[in-house]
Amino acid sequence: MAEKPPEEVxxxxxxxEPEIFELLKWDSSHTQKPQEPRPVEKxxxxxxxxxxxQDCYPFDLDDTVFIDTYRLSKNLVRNLCEELKPVMPDxxxxxxxxxxxxxLATLSFYATGKYQRTAKMDSSIxxxxxxxxxxxxxxxxxxPAIVKKYIHFPHLRNERDVIKTRFYMKYGIPNVVGCVDCTxxxxxxxxxxxxxxxxxxxxxxxxxxxxxxxxxxxxxxSTAGGAMSHDAILQRHAVKNxxxxxxxxxxxxxxxxxxxxxxxxxxxxxxxxxTKKSPVSPEKYYSTMHSxxxxxxxxxxKQLKSRWKxxxxxxxxxxDPPSVAQLIVACCVLHNICGQYCVPAVQMxxxxxxxxxxKQKVANGxxxxxxxEDHDGMQIRTRLVERLWNERRVAPESGTKKxxxxxxxxxxxxxxxxxxxxxxxxxxxxxxxxxxxxxxxPRVISMGYxxxxxxxxxxxxxH
Numbered sequence: 001m002a003e004k005p006p007e008e009v010x011x012x013x014x015x016x017e018p019e020i021f022e023l024l025k026w027d028s029s030h031t032q033k034p035q036e037p038r039p040v041e042k043x044x045x046x047x048x049x050x051x052x053x054q055d056c057y058p059f060d061l062d063d064t065v066f067i068d069t070y071r072l073s074k075n076l077v078r079n080l081c082e083e084l085k086p087v088m089p090d091x092x093x094x095x096x097x098x099x100x101x102x103x104l105a106t107l108s109f110y111a112t113g114k115y116q117r118t119a120k121m122d123s124s125i126x127x128x129x130x131x132x133x134x135x136x137x138x139x140x141x142x143x144p145a146i147v148k149k150y151i152h153f154p155h156l157r158n159e160r161d162v163i164k165t166r167f168y169m170k171y172g173i174p175n176v177v178g179c180v181d182c183t184x185x186x187x188x189x190x191x192x193x194x195x196x197x198x199x200x201x202x203x204x205x206x207x208x209x210x211x212x213x214x215x216x217x218x219x220x221x222s223t224a225g226g227a228m229s230h231d232a233i234l235q236r237h238a239v240k241n242x243x244x245x246x247x248x249x250x251x252x253x254x255x256x257x258x259x260x261x262x263x264x265x266x267x268x269x270x271x272x273x274x275t276k277k278s279p280v281s282p283e284k285y286y287s288t289m290h291s292x293x294x295x296x297x298x299x300x301x302k303q304l305k306s307r308w309k310x311x312x313x314x315x316x317x318x319x320d321p322p323s324v325a326q327l328i329v330a331c332c333v334l335h336n337i338c339g340q341y342c343v344p345a346v347q348m349x350x351x352x353x354x355x356x357x358x359k360q361k362v363a364n365g366x367x368x369x370x371x372x373e374d375h376d377g378m379q380i381r382t383r384l385v386e387r388l389w390n391e392r393r394v395a396p397e398s399g400t401k402k403x404x405x406x407x408x409x410x411x412x413x414x415x416x417x418x419x420x421x422x423x424x425x426x427x428x429x430x431x432x433x434x435x436x437x438x439x440x441x442p443r444v445i446s447m448g449y450x451x452x453x454x455x456x457x458x459x460x461x462x463h
Contacts (some may be wrong), residue, residue: 113315
């Protein structure tokens with residue numbers, strides 16, 4: 001057997017390991033620069049954390065700054081908190097935060113579309129709290145009692161008559177109970193039904209909005225995916241069934257829709273192939289009045305997205321479809337609250353407006369060329385075109401003295417000759433001949449005649 005080597009020659013690795021670690025510790029302590037501890041003065045104490053939110057108490061802000069930040073006045077925020085208390089879910093994680101903090105954090109997110117700005121406004125809250133507060137307040141605003149209180153489609157005859165009268169007095173079209181259109185709100189890429197939610201450019205929810213002449217939202221449907229058409233969303237909605245039954249029972253109730261809709265007995269859409277350069281005709285007159293009335297829903301959508309930027313095409317791409325659907329309804333409820341209490345609308349920046357219009361145009365795609373229109377609806381629209389043309393107000397042909405007194409007829413002259421002065425007292429003999437030609441038709445300038453003429457339609461003023 002081999003003999004055991006002497007103890008001075010045998011080296012044990014286990015025995016030498018502690019000495020190696022000691023050398024390494026000594027080498028690192030002498031070669032590396034030790035990290036200096038943070039000064040105690042920079043660490044915020046509990047007193048500083050509690051005093052900073054009190055200095056920036058939101059209700060101590062100026063009224064203008066408060067409305068610009070939270071989009072509601074102080075009294076409206078307090079009333080909203082009282083309304084949401086019975087329907088707010090119980091929270092065990094943030095007991096120290098009141099409902100006012102949660103509502104303000106939610107309104108700040110709605111107004112900016114970013115959680116980071118909400119957290120920066122108050123150092124006592126973080127992004128996780130803001131996310132939880134937005135979820136809780138959004139669910140409370142989607143409570144059926146809250147939604148029915150502020151978003152209500154007219155089901156009674158007297159309610160419909162009030163809306164019809166206001167539409168007729170403002171736009172001159174009778175029997176109108178609302179304007180309808182759709183807009184896209186972006187969402188995160190869903191796990192299911194990706195094709196249903198993908199429009200021509202991105203994943204979105206396609207929101208159907210019906211409003212009255214005062215930009216008050218009467219109905220909102222935020223459940224449809226971005227790939228659905230305008231007609232498909234309206235056909236499955238309960239409002240369609242109500243209006244269809246009312247029209248077939250003898251009460252004329254119409255919606256004003258855009259070019260993406262098809263003509264129905266309850267839906268008036270613009271006549272195709274009518275442009276601004278088209279000659280004067282009953283169809284052209286109807287199209288102009290229809291466009292002015294349809295601008296009500298376009299203005300409603302613009303105010304909704306300018307006041308609550310979380311609905312714009314550049315936000316909310318991190319939220320899932322169910323959360324975005326509830327978010328849309330909550331913003332519509334707040335929009336009607338602002339309109340009910342005359343809170344001034346927020347103006348959208350020109351760059352934001354152009355970007356939003358481009359996003360919506362790409363998402364909607366071109367207007368379909370071949371549309372299957374209802375035969376009964378076509379007949380109703382034809383009768384409406386004739387009625388509007390016959391009821392238009394024009395200057396009387398036999399009222400020469402009245403026209404001399406209140407209006408001046410300016411006829412076009414050749415370029416080399418100077419323009420005639422404005423002291424004519426008689427209409428030119430070729431007035432009727434120029435009236436038949438659209439490009440040479442004289443322009444009647446109203447001077448106290450009381451026609452309530454809208455720009456661009458001096459000869460055919462509205463009702």
